[in-house]
Amino acid sequence: MVISYRCSAGTKLPWILSLQLILVATIQAQSASPPDFLSIDCGLTNSSYIDTDTNLTYVSDISDIPDKRYVEGGKAYNIMAQYMKDATNEQEKTLRSFPHGQRNCYTLPSIRGNKYLIRTTFTYGNYDELNSSENGSLFLFGLHIGVNFWTTVNLTKWRSPDTVWKEVLTVAPDKFISVCLINFGYGTPFVSTLDMRLLPDSMYPVVNATVSISYFSRLRFGSVDDFITRYPTDKYDRFWESWSWYNSSYPWLNLTTTREVKTLPGDDKFLVPQEILQKASTINSSFRWLNISVSAGDNLLGTRARDMEQLPIFHFAELDNNDSMNHRVFDIYRNNELLTPDFTTSPFRVDSPYQNGRFLPKMVTSFSLRKKPRSQLPPLINAFELYSLVRMDNHTTAxxxxxxxxxxxxxxxxxxxxxxxxxxxxxxxxxxxxxxxxxxxxxxxxxxxxxxxxxxxxxxxxxxxxxxxxxxxxxxxxxxxxxxxxxxxxxxxxxxxxxxxxxxxxxxxxxxxxxxxxxxxxxxxxxxxxxxxxxxxxNKKNSKATLLVAVIVPVVFVLLLVVLCVLWKLRWKGKSEEQEDYAMYEEETPLHIDIRRFTYAELKLITNNFQSIIGKGGFGTVYHGILENNDEVAVKVLVETSIDESKDFLPEVQTLSKVHHKNLVALVGYCQNKKCLALVYDFMPRGNLQQLLRGGYDSSLNWEERLHIALDAAQGLEYLHESCTPSIVHRDVKTPNILLDKNLVAKISDFGLSRAFNAAHTHISTVAAGTLGYLDPEYHATFQLTIKTDVYSFGIVLLEIVTGQPPVFMDPQTVHLPNWVRQKVAKGSIHDVVDKKLLDQYDATHLQSVIDLAMNCVENASIDRPSMTEVVSVLKVCLPALSSEKQSAASTPRWKNVMDADIPKQFQLISGASTTSYEGSSFQSGYTGAVSEISLVSGR
Missing domain, CATH: 3.80.10.10 (Ribonuclease Inhibitor)
Incomplete structure (x- = not known):
């Protein structure tokens, strides 16, 4: 386009000056950020700059002006030089890292009660030259919005130059909002940018003082050139990903209009930009349904599962007005659950159905738009948003x-x-x-x-x-x-x-x-x-000290005399015992079993005179020992000193001398001395399962390790129940009795309560035995023992493995673990019961299977419980799937120009062909070649 101006000589100079002033004002207007925008380039050493793509002004996070200093601490870095040339904007080039402290916070000025969009981006760029995102080790840290958990940034196995973004819509609790990075101990937290955008109070009405929503997906449909649409097209600077970048082939059809698409009167809940509403996607009229499947890949598994309660928002506007008689009518389903029936699009007017205040559980979700039989046209969609719930349960300090x-x-x-x-x-x-x-x-x-x-x-x-x-x-x-x-x-x-x-x-x-x-x-x-x-x-300190000296010194003097006397007696007794020959107390009649019998003198030798205690309990004390061939052993010295006194010694020796399995602890030998009863086992250097589950993050087990341990223990019990003749019921299955070798292979131990069980009988009668919390209620009530007693106890163990909780605990009153799990799941989600030390590094489908299995094991009636063979089968199904998923995740492609690449979500938009008039969701024959599948690499 050419524009010409014509001026007389007398008006030329004033006209040029006016034109210059207009031009300067226009440039200033274009380069100025909206007053309610705050854009921070973290780690920026200069004061500010204008981004060339958005014309937004980015400022430094640490300014010389106190009111513009948004963070304390941390250290500014640039990404490695080799990644600089490929950076898509200036913000990717710098970052602030926080190697010190568990929590480091940005403080953003706000107005109490106002609604804001907060976005953070993370470009690692191997700034520290540790290659943390690609070396295979865990690299993740947390984010808090204010005083509440928001999400986890998981960069494990992520390409160094790629950028991740996180976004939350929240209400300011006061005159500032804190965005905090939480160090989990798995890599140093850092941040590249921090954006804050004021939203009108009417937008996203589900967001309030107690509910925030975290961005999971935001798609625009139709033919779009740019992968990301943001400011100034969206005046609130929301990021909209282009669906057409992933799929625009047959049977998909794109619609476009230049006409204004209006909102319903008074509807300002979402304010989707006109440019987005003026484009849409539909499918060929031969097809009758489309499906949007959304699932989180490995890099979202660090987010707390409760945040995966989802809120979908659809945006529809009819753009095809060629035939006023044609109309679209379709149902909206979520995982075959009807969300919105008989939805009809309106010509050039947007309608945005959503579940107001209702968050849908489960992370893996499929949304279907299914054409009604009376509809002349197939479904259409203009835009789609998906958010996850962030509960604002914690309150800020006064x-x-x-x-x-x-x-x-x-x-x-x-x-x-x-x-x-x-x-x-x-x-x-x-x-x-x-x-x-x-x-x-x-x-x-x-x-x-x-x-x-x-x-x-x-x-x-x-x-x-x-x-x-x-x-x-x-x-x-x-x-x-x-x-x-x-x-x-x-x-x-x-x-x-x-x-x-x-x-x-x-x-x-x-x-x-x-x-x-x-x-x-x-x-x-x-x-x-x-x-x-x-x-x-x-001087209260001195006066108190004087009083203490006056009172305590005489008491201490008397106590010293007493202690000296006791020590003298013990020394004399010790000398006399050393001279005593324990050989004379060895039982003359050995047990007729094919394992080694140790003398008391040999036990003293291999345990270095019982110096190293590795465990204690009501049974006695366990010592570490080393045999002549340097094999390590655990020596359990019982409190009782004769077989007649001990109820556990003989059953354990007889049982373990007969059974041999990789998941049963091996009995090396025993000592039968009138002064000492002892059992000698293989040493298990990783201790017991209870210790690892109750330990801190340094000793925590990941999800795969927990499943392997569960499978090992289940296989040990299966062997006792199914492969031994007669069957053996352990009767005391619990996490302290599941020992772990150096490779975390689990082995069942402590067979002191075990009993043989003849399968020809439905049960045997015994006095109820076991440990509180693990006791089979049916066995406890009837004293009738079956192999299902062990199944119940194993179910409790399985719940401990998932939750990290003991079998009985205070919450705030005493609660039994199965009841606690039932209550939590009934009120919210299965993810609410998962051990927080897992950092949500698990698969939701496997989790559901394991919890279902555990709850089946703890049924009150033994007849309703599975056998250990069935338990083993279910656990084996989970582990191969888990391994294959890890391989798949490792080969997931990365896109450099994807600003938010934290979740390799799988978006599948599938068209269903219709050759008959009835409803259905399966593909009809002859149309399977029309399936369109998208693998969308993006992340929130």
Missing amino acids: SNDVEFMKEVKKYYNLTRNWNGDPCSPREYSWEGLTCDYATANPNPKITRVNLSTSGLRGGLDISFMKMASLENLDLSHNNLTGVIPDYQSNSLRALNLSNNQLDGPIPDSILQRYKAGLLELRLEGNPICSTVKDRYCA
Whole structure:
């Protein structure tokens, strides 16, 4: 297009000047970010720049201006030079890394009650030259929105130059929003960009103070050139991925219009851009349904499963107006569950059906648009959004307390890692603070501040006294100077200012409370006490020490005499025992079993005189030992000293001498001495399953390891039940009795309660035995033992493996693990019961299978429980599938230009051919070649 201007000589100069002013104003308008946008380039060393693609202004996260300093700590980096040339924007080139502290937070200014879109991006770029994302080890960390868990960033096995994004829609709880990176111990957290966009209150009405939603997918349909559509097309800077980048072949048809697509009157819930609504996709009229399948790949498994409760939003507008008699009518299904019946598209008017306030469970989801028989046209779709639930259960600390503690931190220039909210969540509360989490208070309140010996200098900050709930303030052993502020604090119960440099008069507000017995005051060691002799200036430490010396020294002297006497007696007794010959106490009649018999002297030798204790219990003590051939063994010395006294010794020896299986602990030998009964086993260096499940993150088991251990234990029990004649019932199956070798191969141990069981009988009668929580209720009620008793106990073990919880625990009252699982699943999702140490690194389908199996095992009636052979079969099904998925995940392709590549989701948009008039979801013969399948690499 050519535009020409014609001017007279007299008007030429003013016209040119006006044109220049207009041009400058236009450029400024185009390059200025909307006032309610905040775009942070994390790790940027310059103050700001304008992004060439969006014309948005990006600023540094650490500015010289205090109000523009959004984060403390961390270190700025550039991605490796080899990735710089392929970066699609400036934001990918820099990042901020946080190697120190469990929680590091950005603080973004907000307006309380306003709704915001928060987005973070992560481009690793091998900035630290550790190759953390591609070396095969776990590389993941968490994100909190405010004081609540948002999602996990999982970069395990991810290409270094690729970019991941996360996005959440939330309501500001106060005049700032915190975005926190949480260090799980699996790689150093970092962030590349942080964007904040104000949304109108009317948008996404499901979002409120207690519910946020995390972005899972946002698709636009029709023929689209750009992979990502964002600002300025979408004035709220939402990212819309182009479906046509993945599939636009037959039978798909694209529709486009230039006419305005209007919204329903008063409908401003989603405000989808016109350019997106003016395009749509449908299918050939020979086909009658399309399917959108959404599933999360391996890089979303780090997100808490509860966040996988999903909210789908569809956007439909009829763009084909050639025949007013034709119309589209279709049903919307989710996994064959009808969501919206008889939906009809309206010409050039958008309608956005969604489940208001209803989040759909399960992570793997299939949505179907199915044409009704009376419909002349097949389904159509313009855009699709999918979000997952983020529960905002935790409350922020009382806002005044937060402000006062920030003032204290600033006043004393404290360098300690005080990040995010002072009290919430509890596990990340600030060091030195004690908070009140009483349910009566909607927000935690700070009740105690202990900054003793913290190097504080300067005056006593009045902010402490202003905290309405502060009861105990300890600022002793610092270098505080000046006077104590005169401020009435009715909540303060203890004030320790000892050993500072405070002078001047003591304020009346403090003295009056002290004299009334309402305040414990300590001022000793301050110049203020040079002329004051009151008790609060006394050296309480020294006076207490004097009293303690006067009272304790005589007592200690008497105790020393007693101890010396006891030691002398023990020494004499020990010498006499050493001289005693234990050989004379060896039983003359050995047990007629084909395993080694150890003498007591041999046990002393192999255990180095019983020096190394590796376990204790009601049965006795377990020692570590080394045989002559350097094989390691565990020596269990029983409390009882004769076979007649011990109920467990003989059954265990007889059982383990006859059974041999890779998943049963091997009995090496025994000692039958009148002074000692002992059993010698193969040593299991990884301890027992209970120890590993209850241990910290360093000793935690991943999902595959847990399934292997479950399968090992199940195979051991299957052998006892099915391969032994007669069958053997263990009777005490529990996690402490499942031992693990160096390769985490599980072996059943402790056969002291085992009994032989003849399959010709339905049961045998015994006194109920076992451990609380694992006891078969039917056996406990009838004393009638069957092999299904072990199945019940194994079901409890299986639940422990999944949940990490003990069989009986407080929540807040005593609860049995199966009941707790039932309650949790009934109220929410199966993912709510999973052990948090798994970091959601598991497959939801396998999880469902394992929980179903466990709950079948713990049925009250033994007849309803599966056999151990059936249990083994189910567990074997899970493990090969798990292995194959890992291979598949490792070969998943990565796209450099995908800004959000955290989830390799599988989107399948499938067309169903219709050759008959009835409804259905299966492919009809002759049309199978029309299946269109998309593998979408994207991630949230």
